[in-house]
Amino acid sequence: MEEESIKGNFIKNIITEDIAKGINGGRVMTRFPPEPNGYLHMGHAKSICLNFGVAKDFNGRCNLRFDDTNPSREYQKYIDSIIFDVQWLGFDWGEKICYASDYFDQLHEYAVELIKKGRAYVCSLDGDQIREYRGTLTKPGRESPDRDRPMEENLDLFERMGKGEFQDGAYVLRAKIEMASPNINMRDPVLYRIKNISHPRTGSKWCIYPMYDFTHGISDALEGITHSLCTLEFQDHRPLYDWLLDEVSVPCHPRQIEFARMNLNYTVMSKRKLQQLVEKGIVDGWDDPRLPTLAGIRRRGYTPEAVRNFCNIIGVGKKENRIDVGILENAIREDLNEKAPRAMAVVNPLKVTIENWEDGRTESLEALNHPQNPDMGTRSILFSRNLYIEREDFMESPPKKFFRLGPGREVRLRYAYFITCTRVIKDENGVITELICTFDPATRGGDAPDGRKVKGTLHWVSEEGSVPAKVHLYDRLFTTEDPEADTHDFTQNVNPDSLIKITGARVEKGLADALPGEAFQFERLGYFCLDSKLSSPGLPLFNRTVTLRDTWAKVSKKGNTV
RNA sequence: UGGGGCGUCGUCAAGCGGUAAGACACAGGAUUUUGAUUCCUGCAUUCGGAGGUUCGAAUCCUCCCGCCCCAGCCA
Numbered sequence: 001m002e003e004e005s006i007k008g009n010f011i012k013n014i015i016t017e018d019i020a021k022g023i024n025g026g027r028v029m030t031r032f033p034p035e036p037n038g039y040l041h042m043g044h045a046k047s048i049c050l051n052f053g054v055a056k057d058f059n060g061r062c063n064l065r066f067d068d069t070n071p072s073r074e075y076q077k078y079i080d081s082i083i084f085d086v087q088w089l090g091f092d093w094g095e096k097i098c099y100a101s102d103y104f105d106q107l108h109e110y111a112v113e114l115i116k117k118g119r120a121y122v123c124s125l126d127g128d129q130i131r132e133y134r135g136t137l138t139k140p141g142r143e144s145p146d147r148d149r150p151m152e153e154n155l156d157l158f159e160r161m162g163k164g165e166f167q168d169g170a171y172v173l174r175a176k177i178e179m180a181s182p183n184i185n186m187r188d189p190v191l192y193r194i195k196n197i198s199h200p201r202t203g204s205k206w207c208i209y210p211m212y213d214f215t216h217g218i219s220d221a222l223e224g225i226t227h228s229l230c231t232l233e234f235q236d237h238r239p240l241y242d243w244l245l246d247e248v249s250v251p252c253h254p255r256q257i258e259f260a261r262m263n264l265n266y267t268v269m270s271k272r273k274l275q276q277l278v279e280k281g282i283v284d285g286w287d288d289p290r291l292p293t294l295a296g297i298r299r300r301g302y303t304p305e306a307v308r309n310f311c312n313i314i315g316v317g318k319k320e321n322r323i324d325v326g327i328l329e330n331a332i333r334e335d336l337n338e339k340a341p342r343a344m345a346v347v348n349p350l351k352v353t354i355e356n357w358e359d360g361r362t363e364s365l366e367a368l369n370h371p372q373n374p375d376m377g378t379r380s381i382l383f384s385r386n387l388y389i390e391r392e393d394f395m396e397s398p399p400k401k402f403f404r405l406g407p408g409r410e411v412r413l414r415y416a417y418f419i420t421c422t423r424v425i426k427d428e429n430g431v432i433t434e435l436i437c438t439f440d441p442a443t444r445g446g447d448a449p450d451g452r453k454v455k456g457t458l459h460w461v462s463e464e465g466s467v468p469a470k471v472h473l474y475d476r477l478f479t480t481e482d483p484e485a486d487t488h489d490f491t492q493n494v495n496p497d498s499l500i501k502i503t504g505a506r507v508e509k510g511l512a513d514a515l516p517g518e519a520f521q522f523e524r525l526g527y528f529c530l531d532s533k534l535s536s537p538g539l540p541l542f543n544r545t546v547t548l549r550d551t552w553a554k555v556s557k558k559g560n561t562v
Numbered sequence: 563u564g565g566g567g568c569g570u571c572g573u574c575a576a577g578c579g580g581u582a583a584g585a586c587a588c589a590g591g592a593u594u595u596u597g598a599u600u601c602c603u604g605c606a607u608u609c610g611g612a613g614g615u616u617c618g619a620a621u622c623c624u625c626c627c628g629c630c631c632c633a634g635c636c637a
Contacts, residue, residue, distance in 0.1 A: 008576070035637050070636065127635055136633055138564045172635050182565040184633050193635035212637050236566055236632050258567085260630095265573080313585055315575050317568090320630055324573045327586045337599060344596095372599065403597065412595055446595045457595050523596045552597040 009316045011050070011257055015058060015227055018255070024226045028060030031098070031225050032086070033216070035067045036078035036200075038271040040085040042292040042307075042328075046262045049311035051229055052091040063223055064093035068101045069215050071199040079200070085294040090304045100210075100219050101201045107210045108162070110218055110248045111173060111192060115154045119247050120191060121147055122157040123174045130172075133179070134187050140180035141187040147176060161194055164207045168194050175214075177243065185240045189213055217241045221250035228256045232318065262314065263322040266476035267292045268483055268490060282494055283477070287533075289543050290477045290498050300474065301519055301529035301545030306335040322482065329546050336519055336527040336545065341369040341376055344414065344459040345507040345522040345542070347471050349388035351434040352460070354419065357385040362464050365445065367415040379510060382465025383416050388506050389460045390524075394435060396424060401555065403456035405435070411456040414523065418443040418454055459523045467512045470541040471502040472531070505542075512540060524548065 019026045030051040034044060055062035064086055068074050083097065100107075114120035123146045125133060135141035149157075161171050173192035181187055191214040198204045220228045228241075235258045245253045263269055268277070269292060277283045277291070286293055289300035297307070310331040314323050344367075362384045370376035389405065398406040405411050410420040423436035442449050446457070475498050483493040511520065516532040526547035535541040 013578090033637090037637080067637065073636080123635095130635070131633070134633060136564085139633095140564085141633090169635065174635095184565080187633085190635050195635085209635095211635075216637085232567070233631055234637090238566090260568085313574080315585095317575070319568055319574090321574065324586065327574070330586060333598095342596080368595095371594090371596075401597090414595060416595095454595090456597080459596075521596085521598085524598070525596090526598095548596075548598050550597075555597080 010318070011054060011227070011229065011259060011316060012057065014255075014257060015054065018226075019058070024252070027224075027226060028055060028058035029062070029224050029226045030055045030060065030229060031063040031065045031220065031223060032093075033065045033067045033100075033219075034082050035070070036074045036076075036082060037070075038078060038275070039286045040082055040294045041269055041271075041274065042264060042294070042297070043262050043269045044085075045089060045294060045307050046311050046314070046316070047229070047231075048086060048089055048091060049308055050259070050316055053312075054227070054229070060226070061094055062091070063098045063225070064091075065098035065219065065223070066100065067212070067216065067219075068099055068199070068201065069209050069212060070195075071197050071209065072195060074200060076200045081295065088294065088298060088304055089307060098219075098223060099201055100215050101199060103215070103219055103222055104202060104206055104210070106222060107215060107218055110250070111158065111210070111214070112155065113248055114175065114191070115151060115158060115173075117247065118151060118176065120154070120173055120175050121149050122154045122161070122171050123147075123188075123190075124171055126169060130190070134184065135179070137184070141184075143179050144174070144188065147188070158192075161192070161208050162206070164196065166194055168196055170194060173208075175240075175244070177240075183236055183239055185213070185237050186243070189240060213237055213240050214244060217244050217254070217256075218248065218250055220254040221245055221252050224252060225254040226252075228254045230256060230258055231261045232258050234258055258318065259316045260318050260321055263320075263482075264292055264325055264328065265322050265481040266325055266478050266483070268478070273484070273490065276491065277477075277494075280491065282491055289472070290474055298517075299532055300543055301336075301517070301527060302332050303335050303339075303519075306332040309335070325476065332527070332546050333549070336521065338373075340519045340521045340527055342367075342371070342523050343508050343511055343520045344381065344461055345469070345471070345505060345511070345525065345528070346388045346390055346459065346461050346466075347473070347502055347505045347522075347525060348391040349461075349504065349506050350391040350394055350432065352387040352389050352419070353434060353436050354385050354387065354439050355422065355436050356438045359385050361385070362462070365415050381415060381508060382462050383413075384462040384464045386463035387413070387460050388463070388466070389413075389435075389458050391432075393456075393458045394421070394432070396432070404458060405456070410454055411458055412443070412446050412454045413460045414457050415446055416444075416460065417441070417446070418448060459525070461506050461508060465509050466506040467509055468539060469505045469507040469511070470534075470539060471505045471528070471544065472541065473500040473502060473544045474498065475500075507540065507542070511542075512537075514540060514542075519545065521548075 032048050032051045052062045123144045133142045172190045174188045177186045179187050192208050196207045238256050241256050287295035287299050310328050364380040366378050367381050393404040417439040419437040419439045421437050425434040427433050477498045478493045479495045480493045483490040514530040519529045527545040528542040531541040531543050
């Protein structure tokens with residue numbers, strides 16, 4: 001079955017070595033540190049599974065910590081949605097949620113400590129000047145004129161910054177490291193900036209807020225984190241992370257380890273790009289089922305188990321990667337194949353009249369809820385003279401390998417009878433509107449006593465035993481594997497058929513009582529779930545989570561069918 | 563062209579000096595009242611390239627090539 005933890009990887013190897021060396025007394029503590037400025041997506045899921053998974057594997061713990069140091073773009077609604085998502089994924093952060101803002105007092109003290117040690121100073125250069133003084137990738141930076149400001153003056157200025165005496169941008173607190181460092185992060189990085197704005201959690205207590213680099217390492221240390229896992233772009237920050245923890249009197253010195261973020265093909269993963277899709281109305285909100293946001297895939301019908309398993313399977317390394325969505329699709333199929341009860345639904349109905357079935361007569365037939373799992377029981381489905389089959393399951397002049405219905409052909413209706421098509425009715429435009437068929441009473445349940453075989457089995461629904469429904473068929477959001485490649489505007493690559501809205505579907509009557517999010521396999525079509533937002537009692541809406549593996553589609557696409 | 567990383571099958575990914583795991587994908591075949599599931603079988607003489615060390619290298623050394631990241635008072 002399912003493995004609940006990330007398999008062997010370089011991070012676990014490092015931790016195993018650290019434990020062997022007796023570092024941290026064998027204790028392992030990680031953290032998942034989202035900034036509450038957007039919704040979580042699959043990339044975060046990887047990090048969540050990694051951090052919580054590693055902690056679990058080593059009998060440690062993992063904190064959920066909000067990195068809320070920039071109140072100008074962080075909001076409570078994101079905090080709420082992130083908490084919900086992490087919970088949904090199935091992880092437990094213990095007794096309390098952590099917030100970097102809870103450490104603002106201590107952070108401030110550590111800043112003062114740095115100033116007193118002569119390792120930080122208040123700089124009055126403005127943004128442009130700081131950038132100019134910083135130098136470039138190939139040219140060293142120049143020292144700020146304020147770099148040697150006396151310690152008392154720094155202390156005084158920093159205190160007044162905190163009291164709100166200055167405008168935004170008037171001063172910043174900077175670490176005094178090395179302006180000629182080849183690592184730009186070490187060129188006297190800004191530690192604190194003035195932002196006369198209130199914070200979602202600390203209100204108006206502060207008007208100076210600590211920067212990421214200063215906050216993160218110290219927060220890690222205060223929480224007793226042993227291994228601080230982050231993405232590759234922070235590799236250049238590690239020297240600063242270590243410098244800070246060495247200079248300040250924190251209780252411990254966590255080890256930062258960087259891993260590659262996940263990319264999925266046929267989609268985009270960055271908050272900024274996702275936001276564009278939402279804002280331009282290309283998708284319908286952050287929980288649009290086509291998006292790789294956790295809210296989106298949840299609504300699409302993905303289960304936490306499948307997501308966790310997926311994160312497991314893809315592993316973790318330091319190589320840039322672009323995972324094939326097929327792996328994700330396989331994960332959800334694997335999970336739903338086992339869990340989802342089967343049902344019949346006709347997405348694109350074609351009317352079928354059984355001419356030798358008495359008008360008005362209905363019959364109850366028994367159907368398995370899961371062919372491989374008898375424990376899931378049976379249900380009864382209604383057969384009658386008036387049926388619907390999938391329009392795609394009939395061809396007037398079928399190729400040899402087409403096992404479905406055609407004029408004069410006999411097929412089985414699942415759990416019902418063998419039927420033979422005797423006549424095709426068309427409208428004035430030549431469009432097929434109805435099929436006239438006969439059924440064989442001896443084949444009740446789907447077996448022929450004379451042993452004759454039939455190549456195809458079709459799903460169906462009867463007029464009396466079904467209700468109308470809406471169905472949303474989703475496909476990949478983009479037509480190219482890497483939507484961001486070779487274009488200035490990735491939205492040009494949006495797949496126009498990524499959502500097909502079907503209004504005239506018919507589903508088994510029992511499905512009318514489905515619960516929001518409840519998953520089913522519509523036989524021969526795929527896995528579907530009741531939409532949690534747009535479904536109404538009288539007209540259920542089902543989202544297609546993923547299609548079934550379809551060998552026929554492959555064969556017919558190859559063109560060897562005609 | 564400064565610094566930091568990365569390069570093992572189509573896509574991920576194990577491997578840590580002893581002679582290339584696994585997953586997905588793909589290709590065959592068996593079973594099948596879902597062309598589903600399940601089940602077999604096949605799928606890197608080779609690890610970015612070239613040298614070198616060694617009885618032996620994807621693993622060690624050297625050089626080269628390619629790709630990614632960094633110049634926010636964002637994280």
